[in-house]
Amino acid sequence: MDYFWKQQDDLPAGIGYGLFSIEHIISIVVVLALVVLAAVLINHFSEDKKERINKTIPVAMLILEVFKDLYLLRVGHFGIGYLPLHICSIGIFVFLVSEYAPFAKIKEIFGEIAYILIMPASLCALMFPDWADLYPVWNFMNLYSYLWHGLLILYPILLKLEGEIKPDLRHIHYEIIFLMIVVPPILLFDKKFGCNYFFVNWPLKGTPLALIEYIFGMKYYIVGYGVLALAVLIMMYVVTGIINKQN
Known part of the structure; x- marks a missing residue:
């Protein structure tokens, strides 16, 4: 419990568990198992109950986000890097x-954007969590x-x-237009304040984005990122169709 309420800046170096460690793999398995179990159970509920659950999840996530921000304020570490500007945060x-x-x-x-764009982004976040090296389990x-x-999944x-x-697949313009509206101002925000929302300024080490940077170089990293994003959208539609x- 000594470290439970500590933010990363108040934790000793090297206390994280790292990508693809046994702790990370168990965490992924547990989360996905709970998601599948919840989805199966809820799918057997009455239509009214399903609707209430669907309406409750986004509100519950908003409450969770506010609680997290209040916690960060309480420990003195809320800052510009904790704004809800990542793709997963925008999911709410x-x-x-x-x-x-x-x-x-x-x-x-927006429901289709949630499924085709937000869900795979959240799966990637579970596979390559940027918090794994910073926090204990x-x-x-x-x-x-x-x-x-x-919850995003x-x-x-x-x-x-x-x-x-x-x-x-004929609806792929939903996600493309959404990204064309959202990404440019976030990119400008990142450039101005030195942030890395959407990971558009630099790739996260150990993720597919790092491979994109290796292939395209930093000069064309954003182009490669766009190609990868489009490929993921198409893949999601194709897999869903199958x-x-x-x-």
Whole structure:
């Protein structure tokens, strides 16, 4: 418990568990197992109960985010690097629009963005957590991060299972337009304040983005990043289409 409420700047160096350590692998397995279990159980609930759960998840995530920020303020480490500007953090706003928008088409569009864009980004975050080298397993920020990304995966899965969204490759412009609107101001923000939201300024070591930087070089890193993002979107649509045909 000595380290549970400590933020990274107050922890000793080398206390993290590292990428693909046994702790990391167990954490991934546990989170994904809980997501699958929750999705299966919820899928057997009544339609009214499913709807209530879907509406509760984004609100619960907003509360969690506020609690995290209050915690960081309390320990004196809230700063510009903790703004909700990463793709996974922006997921909460995508979920809220998907669930509470007044128009069915907007709900459908943002629901598909949640499934095709936010969900794979969250899976990547679980596979390559940037917090693994900074925190011990039994730490609030570590556990919060796994819970957060688990919910980012669960909500889109529920939308798909319940037929709320019908992803189709012909809709790929949903995600492309969304990224064209969101990424440029974040890139400018990153350049001005030396941040790395969306990892557009530099790649995270040990991730596929580092390979992109190796192949394209830093001069064309953002181009390679865009190619990778487009490939992931297409892959998500193709895989979803194959799964749909099997059902």
